[in-house]
Structure formats: structure tokens, C-alpha cells
Amino acid sequence: MNNLKNRLVVGLILMTTALQAADIQVSSLADLAKYASESGNVVTLQAGIYPLTDYLTMDSMRIRHDRKQFQYINFSGNDNIFNLEGVEIIVDTELRIALNPPIHSDEFLIMGSNNSFAGLTIRCVGEDTSPGGTVLQVAGRGNVLKNITIYVSGSYPYGYGDLFGKGKASETVIRHQKHSGLLVTGSDTKLYQCKLYNRSFGHCFFVQKDAENVYFEDCYAEGEVRSTDDILAETSGPAFDADFRTWTQNRDGEYVVTSGYMKSLCEDGFRTYGQIKNIHFKNCTAKNTRAGFELRTNEGIRLENCKTIGTERAYWIGDDAIVKNCSGDANYGPLMFVEGSNVNVELTVDPAESDRLVHALVTIQGSNNKIVLKSQNGNKRTTALPILIGYTHPMHGESMSPFDEGETVGLKFRNETGMPIVIGAKARDCEIKTDGEVLENKGSQIKIVKR
Known part of the structure; x- marks a missing residue:
């Protein structure tokens, strides 16, 4: 009932916005960026493939760095509807090297509130890296994303998962440069039919900074996996140079890559950090990610009809979590870690x-x-x-x-x-x-x- 009520409220807001808004047709990323900073419009970008370098050249990156413009496009306006069906933005990861942003900078940022986005695909190409950060952050309140697809690449090292650390210098054998997918820090964010294909060391979907009332429905996160035997067969590269020394000990007490296991090459499919209140996942799937759903917050987690396939660990839950009619396998690792109290779990084991x-x-x-x-x-x-x-x-x-x-x-x-x-x-x-x-x-x- 609450979900239906929330959807009706969102629908009424968007209908009201549409009735009051100007209908604007655009055909370039430059025009899209212009209206991204305005409010109260219905903006439709003509379907097509848009290389980001047609809008932002390599030569312009130094100027943007000096101006501290670290996002490619900042959607800072409010109460907009962005119709982006059939739009694909191609992001050359070499741009990030040229821009040289601070750590954890986002490439596309939604700072405004009560906006709706539908149909956009963002595809990273190349394997150049930057110091952390995500492809897209949703920071404003009350934004709705539907049918957004992101293909992530560009991290170092890629091909080992977290065998050699996660990023902290004190815990790292090989220093990482992560590249993650979609970060939510804004409360009342809703995501429908969003898909993320991760070929980078970093998270797929994750929620931080005490965001509240975040809703995912029919969303999909996918990584890829690699056996530790395949890693140990390397005769050159960063793992070989580090003598395959890991940051976590194995069951024999040794800090070394151990044969016989499968590693996800990205981080988690769906992840929370901090005390995220009231986060709901419905009909969501994680495949070949490190954790499927790592939700260790203690402020109201609910999963319904969710599924994991081939993860290192499927579900990891804290206090008061509700897990109903969900499923997963233990193909490459455990199905569930329960570390909290007062949880209510109904989980089906895929054989x-x-x-x-x-x-x-x-x-x-x-x-x-x-x-x-x-x-x-x-x-x-x-x-x-x-x-x-x-x-x-x-x-x-x-x-x-x-x-x-x-x-x-x-x-x-x-x-x-x-x-x-x-x-x-x-x-x-x-x-x-x-x-x-x-x-x-x-x-x-x-x-x-x-x-």
C-alpha cells in the first residue's frame, strides 16, 4: 500500500510538472547541458549515439579542471522531465585522465530535485582510470530514474576483484583506482528498470550519506567472474609482481591467493553505507558481483522477490532486515551472512x-x-x-x-x-x-x- 501511495504521489508530481512545463526539443549534448541547469521544463533529446568528445574535447579538460568543473554534465535544475529514450552517450575514459579530478568525483551528477529521467544509456569505453568516483550520482531529493543503463569500465587493477585490497592504503597490497556505477546520496530517490553492467573494480548500485526512502524496482546489476587458478597462472602483471600476496589471510593463515575459488572482478551489486533508513528492493537481480545485496545498515531494509546468480556472497544483512520470497545460489560462495538482530528472512536456495x-x-x-x-x-x-x-x-x-x-x-x-x-x-x-x-x-x- 505504501509503495502504491508513493507511486501515485510521484505520478501526480510529474503530471503537474508536465502541465506547467515548456516542451523543449534538443539535438546535442551541449543543449542538454544547457537545460540541465534550468527548471520546470520537459526536455527531449533526439535519439542517437552521442560521443561525449563531440561536446567536451580533450583540450577543454584543463580549463574545466582549473574551473573545478569536474562533472561532464550537472543536472542542477529542479522539476524537469528528461525524455532520453534511444539516447546513448559514449564516454571515453581517457577524458578522466585529461581532467584529473579529485578522488571520488562523479562524471554525471543530478544535484537538482524532483526531476524525472527516462531511457538514457551511458557507455564507458577504454581502460583509462581516474582516482575513484562514479559514472552517475543522484544527490538531489525526489528524483526518479527509469530505464537507465550504464556500462562501466576503467579501473586499476582490473581482473582480481578485492584480492589485493579495497582502496585504503594501510590495507592494500596493490593500490586501486576504482570506477563505480551509480551512487545515490539523495533521499526519496526511485529507480525503475535500471541496469548496470560493470567491467570495472567498483560498486554497481550503492547508497551513502544517510539517504532515506530509496526505492529500487526491477533493477539489474552484473559483473564478471574469474577463477583464482586463472589468476595464479599469470606470469606477469600486478598480481605476479606482488607475489600473489593478498590483504586477507586464507584458511591456512597465509596471505596468498589460493587455488580453487571464484572471484568477482567488481564490487557489490547493491550496497549501503552508513545508517540508510527505509530502503526497499523489489524484483532486483545481481549476477556475478562480489556481494549481491550487502545491506548492513540497521534502519529498515526490505527485499522482495530479489535474486542472486553466481555471486561471491549473495545476501549480507544487519538489524531489522526483512527478506521475503528471495532466492539465490551458493555456486561460488555463501548464500547469506546474518550479522544483525530481529531479522525476518524467507530465502529459497537455488541448487x-x-x-x-x-x-x-x-x-x-x-x-x-x-x-x-x-x-x-x-x-x-x-x-x-x-x-x-x-x-x-x-x-x-x-x-x-x-x-x-x-x-x-x-x-x-x-x-x-x-x-x-x-x-x-x-x-x-x-x-x-x-x-x-x-x-x-x-x-x-x-x-x-x-x-
């Missing part, structure tokens, strides 16, 4: 399997959690993966790293997957119904009912 090493189906810690794991249409995995109750995620979520034990109290858990259960010594006062074997129970006051 897809691979020859890659995976050490757990899920790990569960926290207090007063309600979790149901189901099999997909009665189809169960043939290779057993333990469900770890009273255990934490591995360090940094890295599959090669060992698990630790974590306080787990008042869990109500139903296992319909046929997978075995291991209960650690820090679990107590739990109720477990399972159709899988209990391999070990070190907990106290654990009620177990075989289904």
Missing part, C-alpha cells in the same frame, strides 16, 4: 553448483532472528554445505578466510534445504526445525525438531 570451493551455505549470528531456508521446487543441492549457527562471516567476507564464532540468541530457524547444520558454542536458546542432519551442537538450550 546450482560448481567445482569451486565453498565452505558454508549461510552463517547466522545475532538475537531474535526468524529465518526460513527453502529448497527450489523441492530440488536440493547434491553437495552438502553446512548451515553455521553461532558463527560470523569470514574476515571481509572473503571466501578463502576462516569463520569465527558469534553470539546467537533466540533464533527461530526452519531448514527445508536438506543441508546439514553446525551449531557453535556461542548459540543459546534457539529453536530449530530441520530436514537436514545436525552435525554438531555445542550450543546451550537448543531445541531441535527433525522434520
